[in-house]
Amino acid sequence: MKNVPTRMCMICRQHFLKPELIRIVKDRDGKIFIDDTKKADGRGAYVCSNPECHARLVKTKALNKSFKTNVDDSVYEALKNSLNN
Ligand SMILES: [Zn+2]
Numbered sequence: 001m002k003n004v005p006t007r008m009c010m011i012c013r014q015h016f017l018k019p020e021l022i023r024i025v026k027d028r029d030g031k032i033f034i035d036d037t038k039k040a041d042g043r044g045a046y047v048c049s050n051p052e053c054h055a056r057l058v059k060t061k062a063l064n065k066s067f068k069t070n071v072d073d074s075v076y077e078a079l080k081n082s083l084n085n
Contacts (some may be wrong), residue, residue: 009048010066011056021046022082024075026067032075034082043067047079054083 006015007023018038025035027042035044045066047053057063058080063071 007044007046009050009053010045010062011047011053012050014048016046016048021048022079024063024079026069030069032063032067032069032071034075034078049083051083054079 005018007018007021008015009021023035023038023040023044023046024032025040025042025044026032027040033040045063047057058076061071061076063075
């Protein structure tokens with residue numbers, strides 16, 4: 001079996017292949033955004049594509065805890081919208 005890199009969903013704590021996850025990143029300037037390239041510099045957090053995980057992330061504002069800062073509502077809005085694609 002090939003050794004494929006996986007990352008953990010910050011909500012359900014299960015491991016997924018990177019392409020199956022949405023990456024949110026906090027860059028060196030403290031800017032927080034959804035990293036569509038999955039290659040941006042900075043501290044990353046991952047959430048899987050399970051709608052329940054998204055709902056919980058948005059509801060509990062889990063990113064605030066993960067990044068130890070007050071994450072702008074627009075990031076949560078963008079996450080909500082990313083599920084509808
Ligand atoms: Zn999950």
